[in-house]
Amino acid sequence: MRISVKVTPRALKPGIRRIRDRDFKIKVKALPEKGEANKEVVEIVADYFNIPKSHVKIIRGHTTRRKIIEIKNLISQDYS
Numbered sequence: 031m032r033i034s035v036k037v038t039p040r041a042l043k044p045g046i047r048r049i050r051d052r053d054f055k056i057k058v059k060a061l062p063e064k065g066e067a068n069k070e071v072v073e074i075v076a077d078y079f080n081i082p083k084s085h086v087k088i089i090r091g092h093t094t095r096r097k098i099i100e101i102k103n104l105i106s107q108d109y110s
Contacts, residue, residue: 035075037095039067046078068092075099 033052039056048054051067053104056074060066068088091097 031101033099035097035099037071046074
């Protein structure tokens with residue numbers, strides 16, 4: 031399954047919010063430097079879907095706020 035996310039770095043409180051079926055907004059505390067924000071995005075997505083971090087991969091948008099993330103071995107369910 032693939033999802034689209036918009037990331038807000040330097041947030042006071044990290045979290046994830048579902049906008050539409052496969053569109054999410056993610057807030058991370060990390061700065062967008064040296065891949066730190068991307069690491070936090072992967073952690074937040076894995077925690078939200080209750081899957082290992084190894085099943086979450088950023089496939090597009092490594093250096094931008096808008097990202098496409100692939101989630102392996104996830105049956106599409108209603109994750110509200």
